[in-house]
Amino acid sequence: MSGYHPDLLAPYQRLDQGTCIQAEYIWIGGNNELRSKSKTITEKVTDLSQLPNWDFDGSSTDQAPGHDSDVYLHPVAIYKDPFRGGDNIIVLASTYNSDGTPNKTNYRHNAQKTMELAKDSVPWFGLEQEYTLLDTDDKPLGWPKGGFPGPQGPYYCGAGAGKVVARDLVEAHYRACLYSGIRISGINAEVMPSQWEFQVGPCEGISMGDELWVARYLLVRVAEQWGVKVSFHPKPLQGDWNGAGCHTNYSTKQMREPGGIQAIHEAIEKLSKRHEQHIAVYGEDNDKRLTGRHETGHIHDFRSGVADRGASIRVPRHVNAKGYGYLEDRRPASNADPYRVTDIVVETTLLDK
Incomplete structure (x- = not known):
């Protein structure tokens, strides 16, 4: 297979061995609705510091214009995932703009202060x-x-x-x-x-x-x-x-x-x-x-x-x-x-x- 490298299969091999988990990142969209998407994490998560920030297309959720559409997800809380079970998790995330400011729909930021x-x-x-x-x-x-x-x-x-x-x-x-x-x-x-x-x-x-x-x-x-x-x-x-x-x-x-x-x-x-x-x-x-x-x-x-x-x-x-x-x-x-x-x-x- 052209371009094959054995390291590319490592996450899937670990998943079979039970050392990978699925993290469902959820956030509040631009119209007070819930959104979510999934990410594979290659180790069991016990602390927020293990989770990466992520991003999504804010122009599709009324949270950013099309010419600057990246909105970032900062994990704030972890919960067990009842749908996938095991060590899989639900990750509640807050939304931030590319310049680091809270997104206009991020009311958690002020509430936390x-x-x-x-x-x-x-x-x-x-x-x-x-x-x-x-x-x-x-x-x-x-x-x-x-x-x-x-x-x-x-x-x-x-x-x-x-x-x-x-x-x-x-x-x-x-x-x-x-x-x-x-x-x-x-x-x-x-x-x-x-x-x-x-x-x-x-x-x-x-x-x-x-x-x-x-x-x-x-x-x-x-x-x-x-x-x-x-x-x-x-x-x-x-x-x-x-x-x-x-x-x-x-x-x-x-x-x-x-x-x-x-x-x-x-x-x-x-x-x-x-x-x-x-x-x-x-x-x-x-x-x-x-x-x-x-x-x-x-x-x-x-x-x-x-x-x-x-x-x-x-x-x-x-x-x-x-x-x-x-x-x-x-x-x-x-x-x-x-x-x-x-x-x-x-x-x-x-x-x-």
């Missing part, structure tokens, strides 16, 4: 990710063709045929997250049929955004195997149907200690003064969801309350009774970037911006 400034307060987050499953016609999965199911009521945390849709898919995602090391804390069927929720956390600081993005990736990959689409749109169906949010549970070290309810009230007061700035980064089309109906507050109003699911900020009843714990920001949409959400929450409550 914010978390570093606030690290002494030990900010914890738990995000409740709602989503809707769609068929190939972009209709809610399992709904009658050309019609509608019965009114909302029996579907939330439902059990049994006619009440839940695609539990096998949802369970597969749950197990994929557990295998990968994602701190997924639960799942449940939601109020609208074919809508589900999973919860990730508690996670400290920047790890919250990392883990939620990887959990989203695992979800769309699992659904891909069923030929099912995943929608993160905050109002996938108009009418008397619940929308989809990404409720954000938040606490600091001070809030979690006895007497922390005072710190919670102080944080709520600060949040009330930057309502518009928060709404601006809490997801696209959120106005279609935050109508004051279907367990939401109105997008133009801010209010808080104990156990009030129509409030902007809810203090759980058990937190109010104990006098310490956490608050729940119910405003973020299901398609919100968790880096932007956690970033501005910490900025507002801890850095006094």
